[in-house]
Amino acid sequence: MLNISVKSTTPLRQKTSCLVYGVQEGKLRTDVLSELDEQLHGVLQRAKKDGEFKGGAGQSLMLHGGKGVRPERILLVGLGKGKELTLEAVRQAVATALGQVRTCKLKELTLDLASFAPGRATTEDLAQGVAEGLLLANYRFEQFLAADKNRPGPLQKAVLLVRKKEETDAESGAARAAAICRGACTSRDLVNQPGNVKSPEYLADEAKRVAEETGLQCRILDRAELEKEKCGALLGVAQGSSRDPRMIILQHNGGAKGDAPIALVGKGVVFDAGGISLKPAEKMDEMKMDMAGGAAVIGAMQAAALLQLPLNLVGIVPAVENLPSGTAYRPGDILTSMSGKTIEVLNTDAEGRLILADALTYVARFEPKLIIDLATLTGACIIALGNHAAAVLGDDGLARQLMKAGESCGERVWQLPLWDDYAKMVKSHVADIKNVGGRGAGTITAAAFLQAFAKDQTWAHLDIAGTAWEGEGKHYLSKGGTGFGVRLLIEFLRGQA
Ligand code: BES
Ligand code: MN
Ligand code: ZN
Secondary structure (H helix, E strand, O other): OOEEEEEOOOHHHOOOOOEEEEEEOOOOOOHHHHHHHHHOOOHHHHHHHOOOOOOOOOOEEEEEEEOOEEEEEEEEEEEEOHHHOOHHHHHHHHHHHHHHHHHOOOOEEEEEOHHHOOOOOOHHHHHHHHHHHHHHHOOOOOOOOOOOOOOOOOOOEEEEEOOHHHHHHHHHHHHHHHHHHHHHHHHHHHHHOOOOOOOHHHHHHHHHHHHHHHOOEEEEEOHHHHHHOOOHHHHHHHOOOOOOOEEEEEEEEOOOOOOOOEEEEEOEEEEEOOOOOOOOOOOHHHHHHOOHHHHHHHHHHHHHHHOOOOOEEEEEEEEEEEOOOOOOOOOOOEEEOOOOOEEEOOOOOOOHHHHHHHHHHHHHHHOOOEEEEEEOOOHHHHHHHOOOOEEEEEOHHHHHHHHHHHHHHOOOEEEOOOOHHHHHOOOOOOOOEEOOOOOOOHHHHHHHHHHHHHOOOOEEEEEOOOOOEEOOOEOOEOOEEOOOOHHHHHHHHHHHO
16 A cells, blocks of 8 residues: 655655656746756756647656756646646646656655645645545556566555645645545455455455454344345345345444434445346446445445544445346346335346345434435436436435535536436336336436335435446546545545534
């Protein structure tokens, strides 16, 4: 794990293998840059004149030090236009820098914090943003790769340079980032783990391990207990797999005793083949990520415990596998959910809402003051928003708070409506409700289904189908699980604390 520390010295006097310095577009004449330019005989002005480096977003320029400049290298990274500079742009610029430094196989860097400062951010928030950029971009899932000396390894040490009186603030920002990114990377590890490794039991064991490490309470319900609780919807989905389901329950008791908890619920389908309504072969491998909502809940609970948030929290992850087999549930089956409501299954590939139905019923016994569920629930969500935002539906106030938290942490969320008209689309003639709502508005009818089980609880649903998985690799996200939801939930929860 990358160690991030804070120090106050003049950047060009710091001994380091690489000094990283942020440059706003067209602003190549700060005190440090002017001194650097002078020491290196006008190299900056030449680079600017040749159009090689102006400080545009995504640009970078690696220079080697010289007499009067102690860092061995200086990496200038473009931040784009000053007035468009946000913390998210800072995270991405820092990720660009980290990529360059890793490619050079350096293990250590020093970063001038003030050079990255957007207009309004506090030192603490800036340090958090920079540290997040470094920690998130440094992550790779390499557990199954043979050791290779030619592969650039992770950065091991980063020093943030600040002014004397900013040291404590910067340290606490970096520490906050470390806790949050630990949770985000736990989530990414879980999502990246292949289906053969990742049974429902494995997910439960990992939750237990995280709980023991961080001081969370953890309880696991096995098949027998799920039967006793009459989780008929969850058990219906689980029927096709020889690997038994689990319900994972994590608790963080940081608030006052007796205070109603905030509940986080995450879809934990360890692999979604679609069941008897089998999915096409193309990209089916990616359906190992169908537990990303559950992974976000586990990661967020971990981070909340590490941050010692003064809140009571409960995290619920129903974990199952959705496979076709001779014992699998079929289209046309009618399941009796834990709530007593009966469900007509019209498509066995709409399994996420079934397991969440029981989880939303189960969570009511904690009498939570609000519930947020996260799920890779519908392909329709990717059609609506692509990979750039999650959808949020449900309680308007909660949705607004989540959108605001998303805007400031860089995990964006956009609201879709949940009018009564959509609830009509999941009415069944043979059961209380059916699990698909017809062709249109797939993300909304899925939420309308969940709403029937959230009942009168304050509840919002996040569809993270488009944001949980990164197919190419971009800025601070390598290919694979993104950890989406962990930073969002923590940003939201910090606002509640
Ligand atoms: N896990 C999928 C949704 C999904 C698709 C997530 C692509 C991420 C990427 C979910 O269980 C599913 O299969 N949904 C169906 C619902 C349909 C049958 C009503 C879908 O979206 O096609
Ligand atoms: Mn499915
Ligand atoms: Zn699914």
